């Protein structure tokens with residue numbers, strides 16, 4: 001690996017998020033010895049990004065569908081970081097090459113039906129080779145997955161107790177990217193959306209009992225939460241994040257490091273007073289209406305042109321003033337509860353997502369021996385942030401200024 005020319009290649013570097021990953025590397029990777037380059041399909045756009053940010057790095061060019069050109073990039077680096085999405089459209093050749101060249105991989109997809117196809121095609125080979133292919137390293141699903149992992153391990157390490165349940169409660173402010181909306185529209189037009197209802201879509205085995213499936217169904221209605229003593233509503237990213245957490249739980253079980261017998265994970269949006277109940281109900285109704293629109297091809301075609309388009313996103317001010325908070329409550333086998341908190345300043349879909357994926361790539365490139373399972377071939381496959389990166393990522397995020405805390 002160290003014979004490769006680069007440690008990390010940032011693919012999709014000319015996109016709205018991609019450009020921010022270049023900025024992040026330009027300002028953060030200087031303090032660590034990282035050899036990096038930027039890549040994408042359009043040399044002119046990539047060179048413009050490089051010049052605007054004022055950094056001296058190589059520019060590599062390959063269309064996402066050009067397998068040979070993608071191979072040439074992947075063969076030169078230890079890690080691919082990609083933000084070129086919709087990933088179901090632009091991610092296949094990259095993952096295929098990463099598995100063949102044993103190049104570690106991170107992305108920011110939330111397209112779980114596509115992740116399922118990766119598991120079916122590549123998990124076995126990547127596991128044999130120790131190649132860490134880690135989708136969902138953005139706002140979906142790092143706070144959920146890392147948060148649940150840290151709460152579970154805290155109970156085990158500090159109190160020698162296994163964990164029965166983790167619940168996560170989100171609050172956030174920010175904007176929407178055109179690229180995110182394009183990915184959502186692609187899920188609906190490709191008919192892949194139906195699969196997202198499966199609570200265990202990403203588990204290694206999908207032969208759960210009906211009782212297990214029913215116990216893990218996504219919440220549909222607002223309710224009053226007894227643990228937080230406030231109103232909550234279904235979190236719209238829950239159908240993505242919960243599947244990732246369940247995959248982490250299942251993989252750790254395979255590796256003989258289980259979370260807890262019958263472990264469950266669920267997540268919500270949390271509302272503060274005044275009028276918390278009304279806000280929770282209004283948001284649930286509004287979201288239901290939007291999903292109803294997305295489900296109808298005619299309505300979809302009417303709203304798509306008026307929403308933000310690929311390449312666009314929130315203003316600098318909105319991204320800087322945005323924030324998120326993920327509060328976690330873990331319940332141990334003896335009923336004891338621990339609390340966790342992951343919080344940061346900055347728009348979750350951009351500032352936080354960029355911090356998550358860049359620190360994920362740097363974890364793979366710079367600290368391979370400290371990752372879960374060590375640097376050997378024991379822990380490859382289609383992994384999750386918690387199983388592929390674990391405590392190393394948590395520590396790097398803390399160092400980058402994010403609040404990550406677990407306590408009684």
Ligand SMILES: NC(=O)c1ccc[n+]([C@@H]2O[C@H](COP(=O)([O-])OP(=O)(O)OC[C@H]3O[C@@H](n4cnc5c(N)ncnc54)[C@H](OP(=O)(O)O)[C@@H]3O)[C@@H](O)[C@H]2O)c1
Pocket residue numbers: 012013014015016017018040041042045062063064065083084085086087090108109110137138139140141177178179180181183184309310311312313348349350353
């Ligand atoms: N997990 C999260 O929290 C999170 C947050 C934000 C975004 N996302 C996801 O990240 C993805 C990107 O979002 P964005 O806002 O940055 O979107 P964007 O601005 O539209 O960027 C898309 C990128 O894909 C590239 N691309 C398009 N077609 C390509 C092709 N044929 N070959 C190679 N590259 C191609 C674009 O290249 P050009 O510049 O040459 O057009 C651009 O770099 C989306 O899938 C979105 O859902 C996830």
